[in-house]
Amino acid sequence: MSINVISVSKKYTTEKVLDTVSFSAEKGQIIGFLGPNGAGKSTMMRILTGYLKPDSGAIFVDEIDVLKNAIQAQRVIGYLPEHNPLYEEMYVREYLQFQAAIFKVEKSQIENCIAEVGLTKEAHKKINQLSKGYQQRVGLAAAILHKPTVLILDEPTTGLDPNQLVAIRALIKALGKDKTILLSTHIMQEVEAVCDRVIIIKKGAIVLDEKLKELQRNTAQVIDVIFNIQIAVNSFSVFADLNSVINTSGNTWQLTFDHSEDMRSKVFDFAQENGLKILSLNTQSKNLETLFREITQ
Incomplete structure (x- = not known):
């Protein structure tokens, strides 16, 4: 196991x-590690990287x-924290050379990383001259150096525009x-775009x-329906395949069925019969977004 x-x-x-x-993970898996704010995601990541006990x-x-040999473990871990810790007054190549010296990496690897993350045309610039998307690429380059x-990767696409999002997602997928x-x-769409597996953490x-x-x-169907009058929740017991019933407000109901069959006709029949x-x-x-809300609320 890699993790x-x-x-x-x-x-x-x-x-x-x-x-x-x-939990455990094998080589070649991209895992979406999800949870509401304060769920413990960043703490778990810091522990994984040896920065926290x-x-x-x-x-x-x-x-x-990791607990006994944190430095040895950090040699096989690349970490991009939520707030990308860059020395913005340094040039891109200069910053990566600095990082390479810390890890005792061959200088030839710097150019390989610059090319791999798509920084070739920006490598001569200062980091503070780069867009948010390219600064994230610098952070990724340092992480894989x-x-x-x-x-x-802790929130690697925060603050990126739609074009930058697509580029960084493709890079992570590659x-x-x-790894x-x-x-x-x-961002649930991000998980659906790049991840193979989902772990959700709550409290x-x-x-x-x-x-x-x-x-x-295992998709389910969710129907939001508004009736003209109020009805009792036990009225829906006639639906044998109904997973959950939520009265969202007044005469408004959210019905979740355990399969993807179109249930609208049955809801119409139910209304007519009653x-x-x-x-x-x-x-x-x-x-995934609906599932996340259900599990974490």
């Missing part, structure tokens, strides 16, 4: 930020015990072919860990 996290817990004063978190548990990266097998990538983000505990294809295969008029009806497939 193996075993029963990791962490407290800040009396608040438990991580609660016996366990847990209260209990064990972490192995490429079979290296020492040829890590594991990449930890990097994921021969293990743990990617934290609040320091993992509440979902599943392959993205399986999540997409003497109801439908004022509005919208349907949608349950996507």
Whole structure:
């Protein structure tokens, strides 16, 4: 396993930020590490990279015990934190040369990284002259400079415009072919575009860990309907395949069915049989964003 996290817990004063978190990942996987603000994502990433100690548990990266050999583990980890820590007065190539000296990397690798992340035309500029998207590329170049097998990326596309988003996503996808990538983000479309697997964390505990294809295969249908009068929630018990019923406001209901069959005709029949008029009806497939809201609210 490229990453193996075993029963990791962490407290800040009396608040438990991580609660016996366990997961593992293999080479070639891009994992979307999701959760609401304060769920413990960044703390878990800092622990994985050896910058923070847990209260209990064990972490192995490429079979290296991170808690006992943090420096050795950091040689195989590339880390891009949420706030990209760049020396903006330095030139791009100068900054990467500085990073290469820290990791004792051959200078030839600098040019390889510059080309790999698409910085060739910008390498002669100062970092503060670059757009946000290109500054993120500099951060990625620094993260992969020492040829890590594991990449930890915390909110790598925050603040990027749509064109920059597409470019950085494509770059992450390409990097994921021969590395293990743990990617934290609040953008669900990003996860659907680049990730193979999804882990959702809530209040320091993992509440979902599943392959993205399986999540997409097990789609549900959500119908938002407004009736002309109020009805009781138990009226919907006639639907045998109904997963959940939520009264969002007044006469407005959200009905979630366990399959992707178009259920609108059955809802119309239900209304007619109960003497109801439908004022509005919208349907949608349950996507990752809907699932995330359901799990984390």
